[in-house]
Amino acid sequence: MESVQALRQYFETGATQSYTFRLAQLEKLKASVQQHEVDIFEALHKDLRKSKEECWITENGFFLSEIGVAIKQLKSWMQPKKVTTNLLNFPSKSYIVPEPLGVTLIISPWNYPFQLLLTPLIGAIAAGNCVVLKPSELAPATAAVIKKIIESTFDKNYILYVEGDGATVVPELMNNFVFDHVFYTGSTAVGKIIYSLAAKNLVPVTLELGGKSPCVVTANAHIDIAAKRIAMPKFSNAGQMCVAPDYILVHRSVKDALIDALKKNIQSFFGDNPQQSDYYGRIINAKQFDRLCQYLQDGKILMGGQFDHTDLYIAPTLIEITDLNKGIMQDEIFGPILPIITYDDDAAALKIIAQHKNPLAMYVFTNNTTEEQQWIKAVPFGGGCINNASLHLTNHRLPFGGRGASGLGNYHGRFSFDTFSHKKAIMKTPNWLDLALKYPPYTGKLSLFKKAIK
Known part of the structure; x- marks a missing residue:
């Protein structure tokens, strides 16, 4: 677990939080995926007999479309969002600041082994997090190509690629390290196990499951x-x-x-x-x-x-x-x-x-x-x-996710960024006006409170 602890230490330096850093990581990831296009095609054909055309529609192209949106929209996603302030708090200003969660864990399945691992990664990087990636061991050729992409692109103290039998590796990770978010795609049965492991430390989860549609x-x-x-x-x-x-x-x-x-x-x-x-x-x-x-x-x-x-x-x-x-x-x-x-x-x-x-x-x-x-x-x-x-x-403008037994939370496009961000609520109150009616004693003020608090 020392390698995972190193991600926590790196995150706490604040290095992942600037717009410049996040943008650079997204661009590096995109370039590396494009560079390994043929390798990805060959691996997916070996694992699942996918044609190049199907790979492009459902794996490579899907990923590149998502990361293109993130690169283009990242600056606006990171901006604080102004919201209206109620009358009680006049003349304050209120806004919401998205901040990274910290060290996150992404676990992917075997059916779309490339994009179901790397598409959530886009959101995690865009939101400013460090990430542990766990690919499916059941699509070994694709996992090997992704390993090459990740380890040649990122420092392991920032994005850590962990392989092995999921039934052994994931519990070991989650029992020995408190992640700030776990993102799992796979079966409902395994999703329940992930949820149970996360609940021990109140770790928030996104569960992308399935069901009979x-x-x-x-x-x-x-x-x-x-x-x-x-x-x-x-x-x-x-x-x-x-x-x-x-x-x-x-x-x-x-x-x-x-x-x-x-x-x-x-x-x-x-x-x-x-x-x-x-x-x-x-x-x-x-x-x-x-x-x-x-x-x-x-x-x-x-x-x-x-x-x-x-x-x-x-x-x-x-x-x-x-x-x-x-x-x-x-x-x-x-x-x-x-x-x-x-x-x-x-x-x-x-x-x-x-x-x-x-x-x-x-x-x-x-x-x-x-x-x-x-x-x-x-x-x-x-x-x-x-x-x-x-x-x-x-359609990256639609949130993708289930409900109940089919999942918890959603992602794609802006929704991926939101999934890997905390919405920090801020209210700023100036000093030039400080109304006495806000403070005790409250004698005779009930009618004013009824007007102000609605």
């Missing part, structure tokens, strides 16, 4: 567009995406049309044999592969269902579900298997959604404005889309 296709939906916009994110990264549509609830009147449209678009995206496609990924490891294959027994396969253990390949699969007690409807799928459930009325569909409260995302496809608002208001969820799926997370 429903996708509702109403009788009023544009079916061809809905199918295209559902299939693209669902089968991107072989379905290993926290905001992928976990299952479809489709109105009976458009069920057959939707299934036909999904089949057509999946074939259009990946060809007759997706295993040969350059644009279709693989499952991260044998453990996840075996877990996913079990779900193939839980319903009627409408398309796909093929798998190859030696290649960690599972075909894009559509599966009709009638028994909601099967495992596929109890767990977050996190793979290229898309359950389709028919509903006849909204109440029945809402009852199904309610079995898994507070999903990370929800998607509604409808051309009826009244209907879309009814669905959005009826279900508590982290964030989502109307007539689209998953792409809300690409």
Whole structure:
């Protein structure tokens, strides 16, 4: 833990707090990532069989877009924000000063192993913190490239890269050092462990978790567009995406049309044999592969269902579900298997959604404005889309995060800076006016207080 203590000592020098320093670190990080672009492509292909194009959309390009915003907006983010002062405190002035939290810990998962580690890092650097980075050990090729990027760019007393088995390393870190913030992306089960470890020392946390994100296709939906916009994110990264549509609830009147449209678009995206496609990924490891294959027994396969253990390949699969007690409807799928459930009325569909409260995302496809608002208001969820799926997370002006079992806190863009900052409240009162009515004795002043304090 001596290496982590060194970050505390470095932070306390105040070196990380100036605008000039923060900007320089962001620019160095951006340059290093650009320099290692090919290495990142190759590593992600090795770990998850991602194409360069998919890497750019979901990893490199996503990161570069976020860091570009931070570099451009950093000065304005750091400025104190003036707020109105109430009458009681006249003639004072009030403002909010963002200040760094201190030494933070960022823990990332394996499904987007590059950007889910480095995108939170943008916010931590921009806010003026020191950082311990813990990558997923399940994407070793990507972790090795990130190690090269971080250790060639930053002093280890400022940004420390820690590897190893997460189940061992993270508790060791959190039990032996009191961080000022912990940012974790991953499963709800592990999120509970992180939350428990942090609670011992009242350490604030951001938990970016998951859940069963429903996708509702109403009788009023544009079916061809809905199918295209559902299939693209669902089968991107072989379905290993926290905001992928976990299952479809489709109105009976458009069920057959939707299934036909999904089949057509999946074939259009990946060809007759997706295993040969350059644009279709693989499952991260044998453990996840075996877990996913079990779900193939839980319903009627409408398309796909093929798998190859030696290649960690599972075909894009559509599966009709009638028994909601099967495992596929109890767990977050996190793979290229898309359950389709028919509903006849909204109440029945809402009852199904309610079995898994507070999903990370929800998607509604409808051309009826009244209907879309009814669905959005009826279900508590982290964030989502109307007539689209998953792409809300690409807009840095929207906070990304869950609620309840799907997460705590949010980030992206300005929200990342806010997550890694403390909002210090300041009120400045001049000396040229000092009203006697503020001080005891208060005899006869109640009516004045009633006017001043509202």
